[in-house]
Amino acid sequence: MSILEAQDQIWLENVIGKIKTKMDWVSEKSKHKIPFTTINGTHDNRIVDNPTGTETDGINWWTNGFWGGMMWLMHHETGNEKYKEIAQISEKELDRCFDEFYGLHHDVGFMWLPTSVANYKVTQNPESRKRALHAANLLAGRFNLAGGFIRAWNDLEGSDTRGWAIIDCMFNIPLLYWASEETGDPRFKQIAMKHADTGMTAFVRPDGSVNHIVEFDPFEGGVVRTYGGQGYEEGSSWTRGQTWALYGYMMSYIHTQKDEYLQTAKRIANYFIANIPADGVIPVDFRQPKEPKREDDTAAAIAACGLIEIAKVVGEHEKDLYLGAALKLLQTLDSSRINWTTDSDSLVQYGTGAYHSATHHHAIIYGDYYFMEAIFKLKGNDLYLW
Numbered sequence: 001m002s003i004l005e006a007q008d009q010i011w012l013e014n015v016i017g018k019i020k021t022k023m024d025w026v027s028e029k030s031k032h033k034i035p036f037t038t039i040n041g042t043h044d045n046r047i048v049d050n051p052t053g054t055e056t057d058g059i060n061w062w063t064n065g066f067w068g069g070m071m072w073l074m075h076h077e078t079g080n081e082k083y084k085e086i087a088q089i090s091e092k093e094l095d096r097c098f099d100e101f102y103g104l105h106h107d108v109g110f111m112w113l114p115t116s117v118a119n120y121k122v123t124q125n126p127e128s129r130k131r132a133l134h135a136a137n138l139l140a141g142r143f144n145l146a147g148g149f150i151r152a153w154n155d156l157e158g159s160d161t162r163g164w165a166i167i168d169c170m171f172n173i174p175l176l177y178w179a180s181e182e183t184g185d186p187r188f189k190q191i192a193m194k195h196a197d198t199g200m201t202a203f204v205r206p207d208g209s210v211n212h213i214v215e216f217d218p219f220e221g222g223v224v225r226t227y228g229g230q231g232y233e234e235g236s237s238w239t240r241g242q243t244w245a246l247y248g249y250m251m252s253y254i255h256t257q258k259d260e261y262l263q264t265a266k267r268i269a270n271y272f273i274a275n276i277p278a279d280g281v282i283p284v285d286f287r288q289p290k291e292p293k294r295e296d297d298t299a300a301a302i303a304a305c306g307l308i309e310i311a312k313v314v315g316e317h318e319k320d321l322y323l324g325a326a327l328k329l330l331q332t333l334d335s336s337r338i339n340w341t342t343d344s345d346s347l348v349q350y351g352t353g354a355y356h357s358a359t360h361h362h363a364i365i366y367g368d369y370y371f372m373e374a375i376f377k378l379k380g381n382d383l384y385l386w
Contacts, residue, residue: 003308003311003312003323003378003380004323004327004378008327008378011331011334012375012378012379015330015334015375016077016375016376016379018340019347019372019375020074020077020078021340022340022347023070023074023083025342026043026345027071027074027082027083027086028082029043029345030043030045030067030345031086031089032045032047032089033045033046033047033067034046034047034059034064034067034068034090034093035067035345035346035365036061036063036064036364036365037346037362037363037364037365038344038345038346038362038363041343041344041345042345043345043346046058046059046061046063046064047059047090047093056103056105056153056154057103058103059093059094059096059097059100059103060097060100060103060104062105062107062110062111063110063364063365063366064090064094064097064111065090065094065110065111065112065113065114065115066110066114066365066366066368066369067090067365067369068086068087068088068090068091068114068115068118069087069113069114069115069118069369069373069385070365070368070369070372071083071084071086071087071090072084072087072114072115072118072119072122072383072385073369073372073373073376073382073383073385074372075087075122076122076376076382076383077376084119084122084123087115087118087119088119090115091115091116091119091128091131094111094112094115094131095131097111098131098134102154104138105142105151105152105153105154106139106142106150106151106152106153106166106168106169106172107168107172108135108136108138108139108172108175109135109139109169109171109172109173109174109175109176110171110172111135112131112132112135112175113132113174113175113178113385113386114369114385115128115131116128116129116131116132116135117132117175117178117385118383118385120132121383121385122383129182132175132178132179132182133179133182133183135175136175136176136178136179136188137179139172139173139175139176140176140179140187140188140191143191143194143195144163144216144218144221146217146218146219146220146221147163147165147198147216147217147218147221147222148194148195148197148198148221149165149195149198149199149202149214149216150165150169150172150173150191150195151163151164151165151218152164152165152166152168152169152213162218163215163216163217163218163224164213164214164215164216165195165198165199165202165213165214165216166212166213166214166229167199167203167210167211167212167241167244167245167248168241168244169195170196170199170244170245170247170248170249170251170252171244171247171248171251171386173191173192173195173196173248173251173252174192174251174252174255174386176188176189176191176192177189177192177251177252177255177256180192181255189255189256192252192255193252193256193258196248196249196252196261199245200249200260200264202214202216202223203245204245204264204267204268207271208267208268208269208270208271208272209237209242209268209271209286210237210238210241210242210244210245210268211226211227211229211241212226212227212228212229212230212231212238212241213226213227213228213229214226214227215227229241229354230353230354230355230356231284231285231287231288231354231355232284232285232287232288232289232355232356233287235287236285236286236287236288237275237285237286237287238284238285238354238355239272239282239283239284239285239286239296239299239303240284240296240298240299240302242268242271242272242286242299242303243272243299243302243303243306244302245264245265245268246265246268246269246272246302246303246306246307247265247302247303247305247306247309248265248306249261249262249264249265249268250262250265250306250309250310251386253265253313254309254384254386262310262313265306265310266310266314269303269306269307269310269322269325272303272325273307273321273322273325276325276328276329279332280300280328280329280331280332281295281297281300281332281337282295282296282297282299282300282303282329283295283296284296284299284352284354284355284360285355288355294352294355294360294361295350295352295360295361296350296351296352297333297337297348297349297350297351297367298348298351298352298364298366298367298370300329300330300332300333300337301329301330301333301348301366301367301370301371301373301374302366302370303325303326303329304326304329304330304370304371304374305326305370305373305374305377307322307323307325307326307329308322308323308326308374308377308378309377310322311323311326326374326378330371330374330375330378333348333371337349337350338371344363345363346363346365346367346368347363347367347368347371347372348363348364348367348368348371349361349362349363350362351363351364351366351367373385
């Protein structure tokens with residue numbers, strides 16, 4: 001059942017119609033790809049592309065689950081079997097990552113929740129269950145007992161990352177919640193909750209802003225320092241990091257019903273809402289300089305998902321605050337930030353990976369995924385993959 005008032009229902013139905021039209025076309029065009037971005041309007045292909053020659057690029061790239069996730073969302077919405085078949089293509093391609101092993105790190109949740117867990121939820125495919133449990137065990141194996149955190153990346157040249165954790169991992173730990181729910185083994189959930197508990201003090205600041213990277217002492221525990229990461233600088237407020245935390249703590253609340261997670265999500269959401277510009281276009285960092293004006297529409301789409309989930313569980317006196325903010329973000333994207341034509345394979349056009357990246361304002365696949373997820377959430381019968 002839709003959670004919208006009547007005046008927004010027509011807008012929603014129109015957007016869903018546009019998504020169906022675009023996905024029907026682009027799914028056929030990109031069915032044998034795993035896209036990350038577009039090149040001259042055409043999806044690239046992480047199955048074969050390895051532009052930097054690193055072990056964490058190409059087939060091991062952390063975003064490689066989102067295309068499959070988009071196909072599962074479309075299968076759920078339309079019932080069309082072609083979307084299931086396309087989703088299964090990329091899921092099978094990701095088996096190479098297990099074989100190569102060295103390219104995998106904490107982002108296995110991003111990779112196998114929208115693919116194998118989604119497939120298993122819909123079809124009960126035993127091979128998908130096995131893949132997802134394999135990934136969950138790899139993620140659990142990255143838990144640092146002394147510090148109570150899940151290590152982010154593997155060794156990086158020139159940096160000692162043994163104690164590094166990042167806010168993005170709040171989206172990976174739902175793989176552990178799922179594993180506990182599926183197997184009955186509490187260890188996975190315990191690790192996920194310990195990481196989330198550590199994050200409430202180490203990552204989330206009192207005002208609701210968040211750190212991107214926190215370095216812990218990997219032997220004794222405790223915070224050593226924080227890093228600006230993909231934001232403007234240390235102590236700033238990278239907006240996509242805000243959304244990983246906002247929606248991420250809602251994910252933990254959904255799986256555990258622990259009230260502290262809900263309250264943390266609300267505190268982050270309130271900070272985010274207070275900083276939404278009048279035009280609804282989200283910057284890369286809420287504390288970046290006014291010029292150059294760098295924007296990240298993927299943060300808007302992810303935030304909308306989390307805000308809608310908060311709106312579902314709070315009282316009537318709070319619901320409109322979160323739902324209204326989500327609608328403003330999504331309607332801004334729809335009206336001027338999305339390419340609905342066949343000129344581009346992607347929907348969301350103005351994403352930015354990091355403030356100090358060489359390029360800005362380009363299509364990134366997770367922008368499309370989370371925009372679609374948010375829109376289907378508003379309809380009220382969405383397929384929840386996290």
